[in-house]
Amino acid sequence: MKYVSFLGDAGPGVGVVLGDHVFPVPHGYAVSSDGAPMGLLELIQRGTPGSVPCSTTPLPLADVRLLAPIPRPPRNVICVGQNYHQHSLEFDASGYNSTPSNGVPDRPVVFTKAPSSVIGPGEVIPLHDNLTTELDYEAELGVIIGKGGRGIPAEEALSHVWGYTIINDVTARDVQRDHRQWFLGKSLDGACPMGPFAVTADEVDLTDLLVETRINGELRQSAKTADLIFDVPTLIATISAGMTLEPGDVIATGTPAGVGIGFDPPRFLSAGDTVEVSITGLGTLINTVGGPPQTGEGEPA
Incomplete structure (x- = not known):
């Protein structure tokens, strides 16, 4: 799977890239214990498998601002x-x-x-x-x-x-x-x-x-x-x-x-x-x- 961290109209998110589109990971899946959206780092830390549920409504890759996959690593x-x-x-x-x-x-x-x-x-x-x-x-x-x-x-x-x-x-x-x-x-x-x-x-x-x-x-x-x-x-x-x-x-x-x-x-x-x-x-x-x-x-x- 090819993941991105991105900034879209609805705010920051994580998605899977297929072709020229990003399929966001729903916030209902990628949420932390306090209900905040999780980044790719948190998905990795909790042992996310290679595939996760994604939205059926893709975003054009060209229309989102890509961030670093892990925008702020927890360590050097x-x-x-x-x-x-x-x-x-x-x-x-x-x-x-x-x-x-x-x-x-x-x-x-x-x-x-x-x-x-x-x-x-x-x-x-x-x-x-x-x-x-x-x-x-x-x-x-x-x-x-x-x-x-x-x-x-x-x-x-x-x-x-x-x-x-x-x-x-x-x-x-x-x-x-x-x-x-x-x-x-x-x-x-x-x-x-x-x-x-x-x-x-x-x-x-x-x-x-x-x-x-x-x-x-x-x-x-x-x-x-x-x-x-x-x-x-x-x-x-x-x-x-x-x-x-x-x-x-x-x-x-x-x-x-x-x-x-x-x-x-x-x-x-x-x-x-x-x-x-x-x-x-x-x-x-x-x-x-x-x-x-x-x-x-x-x-x-």
Whole structure:
């Protein structure tokens, strides 16, 4: 199933996408204990199966404002760095890696992005030009945890996955380098576009997904998930080894080569740029660049 979080005439909601239409999940089904409409996060947390009852009156997909599938994650987005061979090499060669590295890590490099960094498709990525002049893009496959746990074995890891989405791990490279850690440079407000869809795991073949980024129509990144240094089961096993993963947690699995710092000279994002991130079966996440940080509105509870 392909889910969206959206803002329609009746307010925020969750729906299933079929073709060019959204079939809303009725509020009579998707309600919390206090009667408030539930977002996709709550449906995942309560163990919603792959299919749920939907309205028989669809909404044109073009007529609703799509939000990030999980507009405000309850915890930081868990991210993995240097997880494609060629990107790991380009990152080291760029001079922006302030941590010791021999090119390709022997263990997953894990960091996080603040929940306040998440924005939806169509929203503007803020320039934050008072803090950075080196804003970069990173196309990533996002893993949505459905069944939590600690010490999850790699061979059981995929049974803990609810589904997948697209993430653009926007990064202030100068902030990342100057502070000698990644959190601040990764967690600027609006620096985690997510969406447009959340697709259940049964519809996604992890072995052969094409991950691509286009800036103003120009192809910059293109790689298959088969090129991951550490695959999704390994990442889940590593992250959960001593930390409990919870339903609704999101893991960004790393970006391919072709980010802005991989060029000579670097090609950073500028005001007015259009960033398109596509992954097989997960759609295309489109955002423009420029303007101040935006305040979210109308997000599902």
